[in-house]
Amino acid sequence: MMKAFFQKYILNFKQASGTSRGVLRTKETYFLKVVDDDKIGYGECAVFKGLSADDRPDYEEKLAWLCENINKNQEELLLKLTEFPSIQFGLEQAFLSVKSENSFELFPSKFTESQDSIKINGLIWMGTEVFMRKQIKEKIDAGFSTLKLKIGAIDFETEISLLKSIRKEFSSEEIELRVDANGGFLRSEALEKLKRLSDLEIHSIEQPIKQGQINEMAKLCAITPIPIALDEELIGVFDVTDKRKILQTIKPQYIILKPSLVGGFKGSEEWIQLAETQNIGWWITSALESNIGLNAIAQWTYSLNNKMPQGLGTGSLFTNNFESPLEVKGENLLYNNKIKWNVKL
Numbered sequence: 344m345m346k347a348f349f350q351k352y353i354l355n356f357k358q359a360s361g362t363s364r365g366v367l368r369t370k371e372t373y374f375l376k377v378v379d380d381d382k383i384g385y386g387e388c389a390v391f392k393g394l395s396a397d398d399r400p401d402y403e404e405k406l407a408w409l410c411e412n413i414n415k416n417q418e419e420l421l422l423k424l425t426e427f428p429s430i431q432f433g434l435e436q437a438f439l440s441v442k443s444e445n446s447f448e449l450f451p452s453k454f455t456e457s458q459d460s461i462k463i464n465g466l467i468w469m470g471t472e473v474f475m476r477k478q479i480k481e482k483i484d485a486g487f488s489t490l491k492l493k494i495g496a497i498d499f500e501t502e503i504s505l506l507k508s509i510r511k512e513f514s515s516e517e518i519e520l521r522v523d524a525n526g527g528f529l530r531s532e533a534l535e536k537l538k539r540l541s542d543l544e545i546h547s548i549e550q551p552i553k554q555g556q557i558n559e560m561a562k563l564c565a566i567t568p569i570p571i572a573l574d575e576e577l578i579g580v581f582d583v584t585d586k587r588k589i590l591q592t593i594k595p596q597y598i599i600l601k602p603s604l605v606g607g608f609k610g611s612e613e614w615i616q617l618a619e620t621q622n623i624g625w626w627i628t629s630a631l632e633s634n635i636g637l638n639a640i641a642q643w644t645y646s647l648n649n650k651m652p653q654g655l656g657t658g659s660l661f662t663n664n665f666e667s668p669l670e671v672k673g674e675n676l677l678y679n680n681k682i683k684w685n686v687k688l
Contacts, residue, residue, distance in 0.1 A: 344414055345378065345379045346377070346410075346413070347375060347376065347377045347409065347413035347437070348410060349373055349374065349375050349406040349410060350374045351371065351372075351373050352371075352688075353372075354371075354633055354663060355662045355663050356368055356370070356662075357659075357660060357661065357662050370391075370631045371392060372387055372633060373388040373402075373403075373433070374635065375387070375410075375430075375433040375434065375437045377413060377437040377438070377441045378441075379441050382441050383440075384437045384439070384446060385437060385440050385446060385447075385635055385688065386432070386435065386436030386438075386635075387433055387603075387636035388429045389429050389603040389633075389636045391429070391603065391630055394630075395603070396428060396604070406430060417435075417438055421434065426581065428603065428604060428607065428610060429603045431606050431607045431610065432602050432606065432610075435607045435608050435609065436449065436607075436635075447667070447668075449638075450643055450646045454642060455680065457668075457677065457679055460672075460678075461644060461645055462651075462676075463652055463654065463656045463675065463676050464487065464491045464653070464674075465485070465487030465490045465491070467490055467491065468493055469493045475492070476505065483509075483513075483518070485673060487673070488519060488652075489521065490509070490520055490521070491521040491523060492505070492521070492523070493522075494522050494523065495525060495527030495528075499539075503539060503540075506520060506522075507543060510543050519546045519652070520543065520544070520545050521546050521548075522540065522549070523548070523549040523574070524548060524551045525574075526551070526552055526554060527551075528551045534563065534567075536551070537551065537563075537567050538568050540568075546569075547570040547572045548569055550572070550576060551563065553575075554576045555576075557576075560576065560593050561592050561594065570597055571596055572595060572599050573593065573595045573597070573598045573599065574601075574628075577598060577600070577604070577605050578605065581606065581610075583613055586614060587617050595623060596623065597623065597625060598614060598624075598625045599626060599654070600626070600627050600628065601628050601630040602639075602640055603636060615647070626654065627640065627644045627654065629654060631657055633661070634658050634664050634665045634667040634669055635686065637655065637657065637669060640655060641669065641676055641678070652674070653676075658671070665684065665686050666683075666685035668684070670682070
């Protein structure tokens, strides 16, 4: 008989990180620990306050229910947790972990054998122009050829001038630029802003307008001068029929999948399958998990064999993360299996 426990954990940012939803200084997460005889499995239930569909008052109550019912069939548990995508993801991880030879090797591959790596984008956080310029220089100097800029915190003209300064030095063949508006554009101004961005050969923009405006987003995707990637639009959509309808209605150029927000591996793979039938591109992004959740996402992402740069470079943001084999070298995420995990939960 398995036993399960959960524990709340507060991750502290090394420096305040700006998004269009405000400045982040801490990130709350939960760990699920499953014990089966002498085997221990770990999973991270990375609820994202203010963004996750399962940011609800009964979250810990649901975790307690899961711990009490941990010996039930996994499929049955996942079904009961439909409205709690981050707990679904934690459960998937914990079950894979407790069954594996090494608690943290969930998807054995050349990646976990330290023989291959995952190409990632360099993330530029919102902030003052000086702060954003500093980050851009650091990422380019580190060897990143794909940059993702979060925009919407400062004046749009200043953001355009930042992007222009990159383009003056580097062509789109040398540096791929992605931008993330986090739903920050008004419907009335979105198309004009997309046109301005297209002059700078932007690869794609994530969620230009707020989620939930499906017809407006569909109109925008039909005439956009740069590819649009849906991100927040996928949150809280649990039923496969609803997922299909959203993609068929909006017809985005890309979707971005954060397993903690869309129901773990199973929920993400449903979106991928639907997207591929409609020739919609996709990539994977982490959602500020600790190294436990990031490790699971990275290993799974590698197994999908998507050669686009992925959004998995968030492991070094926290002062109190767990020591792990995950390393970023240049623009690559590596699994250095000479480094041992240090997890005390």
